[in-house]
Amino acid sequence: MTAQTARPVVFLHGLASRGSQDWPETEWTGVLGDRPRVVIDLPAHGEAEALGVVPTSAVLDALAETIGPDEIDLVGYSLGARLAWDLARHPRVAVRRLVLGGLSAGEPFALVDLPAARAAVGGGAAPADPLTAMIVHMATLPGNRAGELLDLIEGLATEPFAPEGGVPAQPVLLLGGADDAMAAGIDGLAALLPDARVQRVPGDHLTAPHTPEFRAAVRDFLAD
Structure with missing residues (x-):
């Protein structure tokens, strides 16, 4: 070429x-x-x-x-x-x-506690599960669209x-x-x-x- x-x-x-x-x-x-x-x-x-x-x-x-x-x-x-x-x-x-x-x-996403993650993103308590807490931390970094990222994770988990x-x-x-x-x-x-x-x-x-x-x-x- x-x-x-x-x-x-x-x-x-x-x-x-x-x-x-x-x-x-x-x-x-x-x-x-x-x-x-x-x-x-x-x-x-x-x-x-x-x-x-x-x-x-x-x-x-x-x-x-x-x-x-x-x-x-x-x-x-x-x-x-x-x-x-x-x-x-x-x-x-x-x-x-x-x-x-x-x-x-x-496949890690099927193990994420999505209700706890969504609650934390909305201002609730930090998730007790370490994997879910890590995902919340990543999703809420500056510049990220946390709710949309959690939607993506939820969808990916349906087809691991x-x-x-x-x-x-x-x-x-x-x-x-x-x-x-x-x-x-x-x-x-x-x-x-x-x-x-x-x-x-x-x-x-x-x-x-x-x-x-x-x-x-x-x-x-x-x-x-």
């Missing part, structure tokens, strides 16, 4: 973040050469519209419409990686290679992440921070895939995607 027709690289961020936060220009400029870099805000995040309480399949359809039919490489982190796993098999998305960073092997139910056929790079407990199961996920590599980089769940090692791993894998 020429520089004018180079395959785009699409980036999906994590929960309660936004594209510019997880994939900042200051870190990624020049990393992929002249390839177009498309940074998407997930529904209910950043500048993206909320979808309400809808199942995972509806979220995937919305992302597929945003991405379009042209062939891409796809990079997802955390929630973005969970969605990218399924987007790689979506009939309206053409993914050549897939990078999944900080991907949890399980079930990696054994269908796997991407594309080459996949699974990246995890060396100190990221959430990504501890990526070796097991790799065992499900027909063509997968696993690489660990410095950092925990928050810092790993901002390391030079993470960027170099993405660059090298997508250059093949």
Whole structure:
């Protein structure tokens, strides 16, 4: 391909973040050469519209419409990686290679106490459940739309992440921070895939995607 027709690289961020936060220009400029870099805000995040309480399949359809039919490489982190796993098999998305960073092997959202979370967001008591309290903390960070994020979580929980139910056929790079407990199961996920590599980089769940090692791993894998 020429520089004018180079395959785009699409980036999906994590929960309660936004594209510019997880994939900042200051870190990624020049990393992929002249390839177009498309940074998407997930529904209910950043500048993206909320979808309400809808199942995972509806979220995937919305992302597929945003991405379009042209062939891409796809990079997802955390929630973005969970969605990218399924987007790689979506009939309206053409993914050549897939990078999944900080991907949890399980489904946390079904364990969130949504009534307690909604009460806390509305000014009530902090949830006693640690996972729910963490979700509330993330949802209420400055700039986030807490109620819309909880709607998204409620909808995703109705169709939980079930990696054994269908796997991407594309080459996949699974990246995890060396100190990221959430990504501890990526070796097991790799065992499900027909063509997968696993690489660990410095950092925990928050810092790993901002390391030079993470960027170099993405660059090298997508250059093949």
